[in-house]
Structure formats: structure tokens, C-alpha cells
Amino acid sequence: MNLLRRRRRAPRPASTLAWTLGTLSALALANHALARLTERRHPPQGRFIEVDGTRLHYTDRGTGQPALLIHGNIVTGDDFNTSGVADLLLKTHRVIIFDRPGFGHSTRPRNRPWTAAEQAALIHKALVQIGIERPVVVGHSFGAVVALAFAHQHPEGTAGLVLLSGYYFPTLRPDAWMAAIGAAPVLGDILRYTISPVLGWLSIPLLKRAFFSPAAVPARFDDEFSPSISLRPSQIRATNADGALMIPAVRALENSYGDLAMPVAIIAGDGDKVVFKRAAERLHGEIPGSTLEIVRGAGHMVHHLAARQVARAVQSVSPGRGQPLLG
Template sequence: MALSRTSSSSFRPAVAVVAGGAVLLAATALVNRQLARKAERANPHRGKFIDVDGVRLHYVERGSGRPLLLLHGNGTMIEDLQSSGLIDRAAEKYRVIAFDRPGFGHSSRPRGGVWGPNEQADLFRKALERLGIQRAIVLGHSWAALIAVALATRHPALVEGLVLASGYYFPTSRLDLAAPSVPAIPVLGDVISNTISPVLARLMWPTLLRKVFGPQPVPGKFAGFPVEMAVRPSQLHASAEESAMMVPMAGAASKTYREIKMPMVIIAGEDDRLIDVEQSARLHRMISHSRLRRIAGAGHMIQQTNTSELMAAVDEVASISVQGARDPARVITADR
């Protein structure tokens, strides 16, 4: 009986700790949900919506002329492209369409499926078709470079030319992706992304900015980026899924690169601390007609820090495409 009483008395504190922890997690999840709703009210959508295959896509359309599709990287949204000035600059010459990719910004990301580069490429093809666009120059930054590649290989008639910026193209050992991928784990990931992740994301935000912008400082124009939108549980979950699939998806995509025939400019920062510039150099060596632009002293966020150079890459692809249309036999000289 004494042993039974001892076991019972030691069991009660354990139950209390578990119950207290559950209550704390539930309260944290409730607070995070309220903060997410507050963020969405404070940052209303600036564009329009289109429903494609059960996905509600938010997009911004500006300018007129040859269509230019802009695809943002992992963890960001249209506001990244808008605050950089890229949308405004491009709209002076092109019909610019920029989407919040599934799960980011104001776009939905239905659960129960895989939203890899191929699936997103198919989605954007249908969205562009609905918008009356049959052919477009495609710019993909960072993770979205793989989506741009998927559009080029799966729907080549749609893609007039490619601008691939700060992309990851070949699988490597990336232990740094382990922690960011945890919220993508089924069930456990939902708990983490709704409780712990938003808190940690807020605390780590300054460190993250130093990494993605370094060695350059964070430009003043980025100050208006809605951090509170980026640390919502739903967006953190989407970001975790893309972190988890980055290496395997790059491995799968690397088997298709030689199929790309349209004009391509690859652009990357020499001092990118997130993705080694050698990724871009290797892709350039594989695709003989591509052109490579390495930006000295630049980091990962070249759309923010080197907007003019990125805009010049778009114009370069557009020019190559026009020259090719005039003379289909023309050989595109690759810059080594």
C-alpha cells in the first residue's frame, strides 16, 4: 500500500505538468491565430483573386506589353517584389503578373497534396491561361527558380524566356534545412507551426535578414515588408514544406535541365550566404546557350539590393527572344 501511495503521489505532478503544458500550447495557438488575423486585417490584399483547381490565388497585374511572370521565393510574398521596386520598374515595359504563391501572402494552399515545383508550374499555367496569356517571360527567385524551370520543361510553349535568380538547382548536403523543415512533419508539424514556430520566427527575424541580405545591409525599402504576415502559422507551414522538399526537388529537376531550349539568363550574388553561387555556375555550364551574370558583393536578395541588374537580365532575355524570332537559326552565344 505504501508503494501504491508513493506511485500515486508521484503521478499527480506529472499529470499536472502535462496538463499545464497542453493549456499553455492551446493558449499560444489561440494568440498566434489572433495575431495572424490581425496581420491580415492590417495588410489587406492589393490585387485580385483567381480560383484555379481549388486554389485561391492572389495576384497583382501592372503595365502593358509582353507578359512577364514574377515568382517570389520561399517565405516571402508579393510585397517582397513590390517593395524592391521590381514590379514598378518592369511595368514600364511589360505586362507584369506577380502571384502570391500557394500558402504565401493572401493565396491559399490546400492540404492533402504536394505543392512541389511541378504542381505549382501546372497551377500557374492554368492561371495565366485564364488571364488570356499564351506566352510569357518567367522570372523565378530562389525556390521559385525551380518552378520557372518546371514551367519551361512541362509547358515550353508558354515560356518565352527564363530569368533564374539566386536559385538552387543541384542537391547538396543541407543540414541547415533540418530545423526549418520540422513544421512540415504531419501532426507534430501542425502543433509546432501553430505554437512555437511563430514565436521563434519573430525572435530570429533579425538574424535571418542578416543571412539572406549579407554581406550587404538590409535596404531601407525593405522596412515596409509585413513581417507579421510572414510569421503566420499557415505561411510558416508552407515555408517548412518547401524547405523540406528543396533538396529532393532539385535532384529531380536536374534531370530535365538539358530540355530547356528558350533564352535563359542566370543571375546570382557572388557572396550569397544561403545558396552557393556555384549552383548557378554549374547550371550555366550544363546549358550551353544560357548566359550567367554573377554580381560581385551581392547576397541572396538581389531583387532588393540589385534591382537594376535583375531588371537588365529581364531585358536581356527579351532582347534575345526578339533576335531569335527574327532569325531562328541564330546561335545564342553563352557568356562564360
């Protein structure tokens, strides 16, 4: 009788393994199908350009001094539309917005390390192809690091910089180590097709509050931000990779901040819990002639609460500054 019981119990580990693999496979198929459905429901609104084997999605609107807007992690280039910054700038500028590699409708080939410097170089090549010269470069969060890399690589080709809620100096960041796990080959691929989207759906409400705190999440952001776009496996990979490369990116740049000769405007929220305002204050001290604006009551998504201040900053660093500043 005891022997019979042992024989019945023996297959349990194999059954558990089979059940686990079946569950993960079902999640992977479901997440893949949801990603394709999301892309059909949110079709691209702009144009595409092929650069070094990477297909970049972008919009190019308006006339006047070019302003290049570079978004942060999790969101896409459309975040500058949702915040109202793009609409304000269109009154006086030609506004170019890219989905960074792996975000939105842009691809992210695996054949290179997508550092901030690599992304900046790719965007510059795209601008050359579409005939854009000497833009004012605006970057938010990780996009601010890409903007700094762009200015470092092409100082004569950068009319001015506007940096929003950027991470500018190396610090201990637990989120960077967590992102490194998600960016790891094989393990990261398994996670982003199975568990990561599920965890993402559960954490998005908390993340939104954390990004905007101490301010409330704007109704327009709630209406227009699509978690399903951000939680596609392809964009999860891009977000994790950028998070993992965040510290090395600023290490590569921090000693060159004092060499920036173009006009630089720095804006941060006094309540930012993602990148504390002291990073902006320190950068202001490193860049001669830069301006600093700390927005009271704003968090990491400062451009949503202070869209007019951002637009005025862009105008203040634009060549000629012939147009009156926005009120």
C-alpha cells in the first residue's frame, strides 16, 4: 500500500513543471496577441524613416526654428502632445518628435547597445535625412540624458537645450538594478512575455501617482496615456534596457557638462521623487550661463504641470528669439 502511494506521488514534480510551462506559454501567447491588438487600436499618426536598420516613427509639424522633443521612459513621443507642450510650441516653432528606439512605433534592433549616446547619434542621422539643422533640443527624464549626449556629440548643431526632470549624476538607484534583470538576455525575454506585463498592469496606477506626485494625475493624461502601449513586450525591453544603462550614461557625460556653450535651460519639480531637484541644482552649477527653474508643487512629469514654462524656456534658448515669449 505504501509502495503504491509512493508511485502515485512520483510524477508530481513533472506535472508541476508541465503546468508551469503551460501557464507561461499561455501568458506569452496572450501578451503577444494583446500587443498586436494594441498596435492596431493605436496606429501611428506620423511618418517613418529608416536609419541604420532602425525604423523610427516621428511627427514633423509647424514652421520656424526647429524644436526636437525627446521623451522619457515608459511613455512615447506622444507624451509631449498630451502635456500640451507641443501645441504651445507649434505657435512659434517647427516641432519634431521621435519615438525613441523600442518605444511607440519605433523598432529597436538587438545588434547594438542602445546607450543614450547611440540613441542621440541615431536621432541626429534621422534629422540630417529630413533636412533639420540646429534644433533646440528638449529632453525629459531619460530623454534629457539623450539630449545632453546629442549636444555633446554635435555642439555646433545644437541651438539650445531645455532639460526637464533629468538624471544627470550617478547615484545609487535600486530601480536600475531591477531594470538590469529585466534587460538580461533570455531571462529578461521570458519575463517580458509572461510575468512583467501582468505586474505592469498592477503597478501602473501607483507609478502614475509617483510620477506626478505631489500633484494629482491630470485628467488628460489619464484619458490619453495607454498602458497597453507601454506594456507590450517590445517596449518593456526598451524601458528596462534604458533603466539599466542610466548610470553608465551619465558617467560618460558628467565631466563634459562644463563644456556646453549653447544656451541651456533646466526645469525641475520641487516634489520630484524619481529624480530629486538637487540633481537639477547641481547641473545648473556645472553649466556656465544656464538657467534653472524649480516648479512648486510639480513632480517628475513637470512638463504636464508647467507646459507654458517649458514653452517659454524653449523660446528663451532659440536663436534670435524674435517671437514674443508665450504668456
